[in-house]
Amino acid sequence: MDISVEQLREIPIKEITTATDTRDILAHCRAQGEALRFEDIVIIDTDAHHMEIESWADICAYIEDEVVRAQALDHLRNRTGSPPYGLNGDHALRYQDCGGRIPHQAKLGETVGDSPVHRDVTLVRRAIDSFHLDYMVVFPTPMLNLGMHPQYDMEAILGRAYDRWFCENILPVDPRMKTLLYLPFGDPQASLRTVEDLGDHPDVVGFMVTSVRHKPVQHNDYMKLYRAIEETGKPLAFHAGYNWQDPSMLQINRFGTMHALSFVWCNVVHMSNWVMNGLPERFPGLDVIWIESGLAWVSWLMQRLDHTYLMRSSEAPLLKRLPSEYMREMYFTCQPMETDHPEALKVTFDMINAKDQLLYSSDWPHWDFDAPSVIWNLPMLDEQAKKNILGENALKLFGLDRPPGK
Numbered sequence: 001m002d003i004s005v006e007q008l009r010e011i012p013i014k015e016i017t018t019a020t021d022t023r024d025i026l027a028h029c030r031a032q033g034e035a036l037r038f039e040d041i042v043i044i045d046t047d048a049h050h051m052e053i054e055s056w057a058d059i060c061a062y063i064e065d066e067v068v069r070a071q072a073l074d075h076l077r078n079r080t081g082s083p084p085y086g087l088n089g090d091h092a093l094r095y096q097d098c099g100g101r102i103p104h105q106a107k108l109g110e111t112v113g114d115s116p117v118h119r120d121v122t123l124v125r126r127a128i129d130s131f132h133l134d135y136m137v138v139f140p141t142p143m144l145n146l147g148m149h150p151q152y153d154m155e156a157i158l159g160r161a162y163d164r165w166f167c168e169n170i171l172p173v174d175p176r177m178k179t180l181l182y183l184p185f186g187d188p189q190a191s192l193r194t195v196e197d198l199g200d201h202p203d204v205v206g207f208m209v210t211s212v213r214h215k216p217v218q219h220n221d222y223m224k225l226y227r228a229i230e231e232t233g234k235p236l237a238f239h240a241g242y243n244w245q246d247p248s249m250l251q252i253n254r255f256g257t258m259h260a261l262s263f264v265w266c267n268v269v270h271m272s273n274w275v276m277n278g279l280p281e282r283f284p285g286l287d288v289i290w291i292e293s294g295l296a297w298v299s300w301l302m303q304r305l306d307h308t309y310l311m312r313s314s315e316a317p318l319l320k321r322l323p324s325e326y327m328r329e330m331y332f333t334c335q336p337m338e339t340d341h342p343e344a345l346k347v348t349f350d351m352i353n354a355k356d357q358l359l360y361s362s363d364w365p366h367w368d369f370d371a372p373s374v375i376w377n378l379p380m381l382d383e384q385a386k387k388n389i390l391g392e393n394a395l396k397l398f399g400l401d402r403p404p405g406k
Contacts, residue, residue, distance in 0.1 A: 018107040022123060022365070025104055026130035029371040036376060038132035042391030042406050043372050044398075045136045047239070047291050047333050047361030048127065050170075051108050052140040052162060055120055056084045058169070062161040086158050087142050088149045092244045095255035102367040121173045127364050128176055131372060134391065134403045137178045139208055144241045147186060147213030156190035159183070163198055171203035178398070180208035180237050188221040195228045205398035206234045206289070211266040212241040218277035226279070230286040235331065235397060240267045240293035267293040268301055271327070275305060278318025280326040287397060289331040292363060296338045299348045302327055328353050331397060333361035334389065335370050339378075346380045355385040359394050 016025060023030070033039070052059060057076045063069035068086075075085035083089040097106045112122040128136050140162060146155040159182045171177055181204045183191040198204060207229055209217075229236050242262035243249065252258045267290050274280070274288070290298075305323035309316055319326075332352055339345060352358065363369045375381070375389050395402060 016102075016104055017109075018103050019109040019111070020104060021110050022126040023130055026127065026371075029373075030130045030132070032371065032373055033132035036373070038372060038376075040406065041387050042395055042403060043131070043133050044360065044391045044394035044400070045128075045131060045133050045362045045364070046289070046359040046394055047335055048124075048136050048138050048364045049141045049366060050120060050124070050138045050166070051105075051142075051365070053084055053087070053142055054108055055118075055165075059158075059162050059165045060085065062165045063157055064160065065157055068157055083142060086154055088145055088154075089142075090145050090242075090244065092242055092255055092258065093142070096367050098367065105365045105367055108365070117173050118170060120170055121177070124177055125174060127362075128174075131362060131364070133176065134406070135176050135178055135394075135398075135400055137180060137205060137394075137398075139179055139182060139239070143182065144210045144239060145212055145243075146184070147210050147215070148243060148245070149186075152186065156184035156187040160190065160194065163194060167198055167201050167204070171201070175203075178203050178205045178400070180204075180206045180239075183207050183209050183225075185209045185213060185215055185222075188219075188225055191222075192225045192228055195225065195232065199228075199232045199234070204234070205400070206237055208237045208239050208291075209270075210241060211238045211270055211293075212243045213266075216273055217270050218273045218279065223282075226283050226286060230283050233285075233399070235287035235289050237289035237291050238267055238270050239291040240264070264293045264297045268297055271301060272305060275323045275326050276309070276316045276319070278316065280329070281318045281320060287331060289333065289359070289397075291333045291361065292335060294336050294338055295332060295334065295348050295352065295358075296344070298327065298332060299351045302351055324351070328357070331357050331359055331393070333359045334375060335361040335363045336368050337370065337374060339374070342380065345378075349380065355381070355388050356393060358389045359397070360390045 057073065060069060060072035060076065063072060072085040097103050108123060112119050115122045124136060124138060143158065143162060146158060149155050163182055166179060171179060181194060181198055183194055185191055195207060240263045242259055243266065244258050244262065246262065248265065249258050249262055271290065302324035309319065309323050360372060360375055362371065372390055376386050
């Protein structure tokens with residue numbers, strides 16, 4: 001049988017392994033939420049991760065190309081090695097557990113007993129309960145690098161297989177689970193097909209582009225895609241990531257340094273192209289979210305783009321306002337939020353209109369995840385602003401049902 005809550009204990013960090021129960025790891029988070037009465041307010045996690053390789057054989061069974069599907073399943077049955085068939089690996093993944101000191105994300109080896117639901121659902125439920133969440137927006141992890149896959153067609157093949165499998169087998173099991181649908185952005189037509197085929201799924205609250213890629217978001221090939229997303233009334237998100245193989249990162253010799261810069265840089269480029277090419281004017285009904293690149297870069301980029309625009313406005317003829325004014329109407333997730341300089345953070349909050357545009361995110365189960373207290377404990381915010389950021393903003397943006405009694 002599954003472990004009961006009463007049997008759980010708060011454990012020393014040194015005892016955490018890849019087999020440790022999620023609820024044990026998050027025991028302090030759960031107790032903290034109970035003390036702060038988080039059950040009384042809406043809390044929505046806009047960025048949490050499903051470790052899809054744990055279910056890779058099931059996902060590969062959804063590959064539509066018969067030859068690729070046969071190769072994938074044969075590889076999974078008869079060969080070993082990492083990454084699994086089809087995925088492009090990134091050696092930086094080996095550094096995320098800090099030399100084994102933060103091992104829980106390296107492998108989700110915890111037991112789930114004889115639970116009647118899919119193992120992945122059980123693991124997400126444990127996190128939802130521990131964080132005191134009403135909804136958790138979940139999407140894949142290793143697939144975030146597919147935008148750099150050397151085989152052009154593999155992103156669309158695997159992206160569609162994952163989307164269909166996740167929508168059919170995982171999301172319907174628990175109404176608290178939602179997703180931003182993976183868009184194979186390297187193939188505009190395949191992305192459009194994804195929106196048309198799965199965009200109306202009740203648990204799809206938006207669409208996601210993985211930002212580690214070199215495709216220019218302003219290219220005309222994407223205009224039909226943006227219009228189709230705009231017509232759904234659901235937002236488009238850009239999820240940051242790292243790319244140590246990018247030429248601009250090749251001179252860096254520390255994972256931490258690369259992580260600090262690369263997560264930011266990919267969204268800086270996409271944001272700049274999005275704004276300066278007038279896409280907010282072309283698609284005024286399309287809400288945009290920027291995920292997992294922190295916040296410090298946003299105020300910096302606002303200043304840089306405004307300064308440039310005022311000197312060279314002829315290069316951005318579609319704009320009717322300053323770049324920063326468009327950016328202020330976009331949405332941002334808080335993780336990983338740079339809290340080490342409170343005054344700078346306060347200025348950033350003011351510039352991005354955080355009380356109405358910032359969304360709480362945990363980034364669970366990654367090594368740098370944040371509990372809801374990261375927002376609740378900020379002295380610069382009043383209580384209503386905290387409630388907005390933790391859940392009310394996302395409730396409106398995603399059109400979710402308000403949980404009973406909240």
